[in-house]
Amino acid sequence: MRRKEKRLLQAVALVLAALVLLPNVGLWALYRERQPDGTPGGSGAAVVPAAGQGSHSRQKKTFFLGDGQKLKDWHDKDSIRRDAQRVGNGEQGRPYPMTDAERVDQAYRENGFNIYVSDKISLNRSLPDIRHPNCNSKRYLETLPNTSIIIPFHNEGWSSLLRTVHSVLNRSPPELVAEIVLVDDFSDREHLKKPLEDYMALFPSVRILRTKKREGLIRTRMLGASVATGDVITFLDSHCEANVNWLPPLLDRIARNRKTIVCPMIDVIDHDDFRYETQAGDAMRGAFDWEMYYKRIPIPPELQKADPSDPFESPVMAGGLFAVDRKWFWELGGYDPGLEIWGGEQYEISFKVWMCGGRMEDIPCSRVGHIYRKYVPYKVPAGVSLARVFTFTWREDIRPGDPQHTKKFCFDAISHTSPVTLYDCHSMKGNQLWKYRKDKTLYHPVSGSCMDCSESDHRIFMNTCNPSSVTQQWLFEHTNSTVLEKFNRN
Ligand code: UD2
Ligand code: MN
Numbered sequence: 237m238r239r240k241e242k243r244l245l246q247a248v249a250l251v252l253a254a255l256v257l258l259p260n261v262g263l264w265a266l267y268r269e270r271q272p273d274g275t276p277g278g279s280g281a282a283v284v285p286a287a288g289q290g291s292h293s294r295q296k297k298t299f300f301l302g303d304g305q306k307l308k309d310w311h312d313k314d315s316i317r318r319d320a321q322r323v324g325n326g327e328q329g330r331p332y333p334m335t336d337a338e339r340v341d342q343a344y345r346e347n348g349f350n351i352y353v354s355d356k357i358s359l360n361r362s363l364p365d366i367r368h369p370n371c372n373s374k375r376y377l378e379t380l381p382n383t384s385i386i387i388p389f390h391n392e393g394w395s396s397l398l399r400t401v402h403s404v405l406n407r408s409p410p411e412l413v414a415e416i417v418l419v420d421d422f423s424d425r426e427h428l429k430k431p432l433e434d435y436m437a438l439f440p441s442v443r444i445l446r447t448k449k450r451e452g453l454i455r456t457r458m459l460g461a462s463v464a465t466g467d468v469i470t471f472l473d474s475h476c477e478a479n480v481n482w483l484p485p486l487l488d489r490i491a492r493n494r495k496t497i498v499c500p501m502i503d504v505i506d507h508d509d510f511r512y513e514t515q516a517g518d519a520m521r522g523a524f525d526w527e528m529y530y531k532r533i534p535i536p537p538e539l540q541k542a543d544p545s546d547p548f549e550s551p552v553m554a555g556g557l558f559a560v561d562r563k564w565f566w567e568l569g570g571y572d573p574g575l576e577i578w579g580g581e582q583y584e585i586s587f588k589v590w591m592c593g594g595r596m597e598d599i600p601c602s603r604v605g606h607i608y609r610k611y612v613p614y615k616v617p618a619g620v621s622l623a624r625v626f627t628f629t630w631r632e633d634i635r636p637g638d639p640q641h642t643k644k645f646c647f648d649a650i651s652h653t654s655p656v657t658l659y660d661c662h663s664m665k666g667n668q669l670w671k672y673r674k675d676k677t678l679y680h681p682v683s684g685s686c687m688d689c690s691e692s693d694h695r696i697f698m699n700t701c702n703p704s705s706v707t708q709q710w711l712f713e714h715t716n717s718t719v720l721e722k723f724n725r726n
Contacts, residue, residue, distance in 0.1 A: 306378035310409060310484035319362035319480075326357035329364045329512025329605075339508075346425075347393045348609030349475070349507035354395045359402040363512050363605065365480045366503070368545035371601035376488035381467030382414040383487060383559060386460035388453050389474035390421040390614050392428070396475040396607065398435070401442060403477040412483055413441055414466030418474075420446040421456040454575040461565060470559040472604065477505060477512070479603040486559045486602050489547055494561040495594035497585070499553050500602035507610050514603075519544065521598065522552040522586075526630060530554060530582065547597040551590070555582030557604050568592055578612075628712070633661055633668040634678075649698045652685035656696040672720055675703035678710050 326332045332353045343352040385404055389397055401416060418436070420428060436442040445463060447456055461469050468490055470483075486498045504513050519540050520532035530552065541548055568588045575581050589596050626647075627635045634647040636658070646668045648659035662668060670687075671679040678687040680698060688699035690707040702708055 307375040308378040309375050311372070311481050312407070312409065315406065316365075316480060322358075322360075322362040324358060324361075326353075326510050327362050329362070331506065331509035331511035332357060334509055344507075344610055344613075346391070346613055347396065347475075348611050348613040349393075349396070349607045350510070351393045351395070353508070353510050354393060354399070357395070357399075357510055359395065359399045360406055361399070361477075363403075363477060363479050366512075366514055367480070367601055367603060370543055370545035371481070371485075374485070374545070374601055376484040377491050380412055380484060380487040380491055381561075382412050383468035383470045383483070384414050384460075384464035384466035384562070385416045385470045385472060386419060386457060386464060387416065387472050387474050388419045388421055388456035388460060389423065389428070390450070390453070390456070391423045391425050392474040394427045394431075397428075397432075400472060400474055400476045400478075401436075401439070403479075404472070405439065405441075407478045407480060408483045410441075412487060415464070416442045417460045417464060418442065418444045419456050419460040420444065421453065422447050422450040452576050453578055454571045454581045455573055457581075458570050458573060461562070461570060464562055467562060468559050469562045469565055471556065473556040473606055475505075475607040475609075476557065477605040479503065479605065482602045482604055485547075485599045489597060489599065490559060490561050493595070494564055495589075495592075497553070497558055497560045497564075497589050497594060497596045498547070498602075499550065499558045499596070499598050500604040501598060501600055502554055502557055503603050503605040505605040505607045507607055510607075512605050521548070521550040522554060524552060524583065528580070528583065545600045547599050550596050550598045552586040553582050553596060557606065564594065568594075624712070628670070628672060631661075631663045631668075632665065632670060633663070634670050635661065647687075649680050649683060649685075649687075652683040652698055652700070654683075654698055656687060656698065672710070672712055673703075676709045676711070677701055677703050678708075 322328070334350070334353060338350065338352045338356075343350045347354075387397075387400060397418075401418070404413070404416060416439075418432075433444060436444055443463075445459060447459060451459070457471055460471075468487060470486070472478075482500055486500060489496050489498045502515065504515055505511075506513070515532070517532065517534060519535045521535050522530065523533045524530050535548065568585070571581050572584055575584065586596060627637060629635055635643060635645065637643050643658075644661050645658040646661040647656055647670065648667050649656050650667055659668070667680075667682055669681055671681060673679050679701065680686065683698055684701075685698045686701035686708050687696060687710070688705070688708050689696050690699065690705070699708070
């Protein structure tokens, strides 16, 4: 009896010792995982150098997940320290003190943001670490997939494009960047030709590709993706700045589930003075309204994560900045190559991901700044219609602008001979109700007349309907005949 008890005790002691001491057993590993760098309890156990990796990660400690996968702290402490010491124009993401001479219209004309200010700020400028404090102690898989970073550009400014590339090179673990692919969408500005090639020759991981005609951002991204060799494809706009440790949190989510498309939090680089700030409201997710206008809306409290630094799901992405498993991107069919120049592609890819069994997440510990421009500086080639100039909405009113950027005013007519004016949309039909008829006239039920542009002074008037008059013939592109028929039935 006593011998049996002794045996039992020995066995229990052995199991306990294993739990406490063995590096790969759950409890101990989980405990260590929670210890921030340098705290007691984190040291002394299972310290394994990350072999064969970039010099900056060599002294890092390795941690283990319950299932034996190793975790590590990917922060590049040396570079963080160096960044913290930087002083000068725009350093630490501070606003550049603009002079009146720099505030002129000319500074914005070519890029939609102040290029004079951009030129005065270092290509290697430091940014404030505005992540949630919990991000500092987060560890990610030691073995992460690498990524090709695809940056499409059309007539981008020199310093804004280069700062994008520098920020990526400065703030990404080199072993995770398979290549940076700059894809030129038929720019005509001189600095983007030989000078760019000469400059990028200094960076072996950077390649430059060029489209043979103006393709628009969607096909330009696709061209980049088609040559990419990395496990993952990460898309960025050509006027971004990657912030501290932005890449590992993205790749970690994809490594755990290859059907997850991940987006960094997009911070705002001011188009005037280049200060770096978070977007208004943090617990927000992607959405869109009836005009397909992208917006961010608050996450209801009951759906918010206990830890605000944890990844959360988002129905639609903003569009420009995301990472996706390369093979999964092609399994989804990439983008629809029929999408022109700008816009709409974020819905296409977002819907496909959700419908094909994938998921989309925003990653609070990954932050990338983006210059939201004052206005769009580039031209849209003649003959290309960016969706339609006017939108015939589901409320049966007509609004100027493409569906994503319609203004909130509508075509309005008060009588059978009055001019057609723009008036705040009231969504109550009446004077704003229009019918697009098979004979290609635009019929206004309230007045019983049609839209006519026959006036020599280029105004649009209401007139007695006459389908044989060319000035009453309206061309609608990309209409859905089923929907239109339903509209016109009553
Ligand atoms: C947003 C997205 C953008 C894209 C766009 C269209 C963010 C931060 N930005 O507007 O990535 O999804 O919505 O839906 O989410 N470009 C070309 N060829 C062109 C036009 C643009 O290569 O004909 C490049 C351009 O240089 C830039 C990228 O495509 O790198 C996106 O264009 P944008 O910056 O004008 O779009 P943005 O930020 O206004
Ligand atoms: Mn952009």
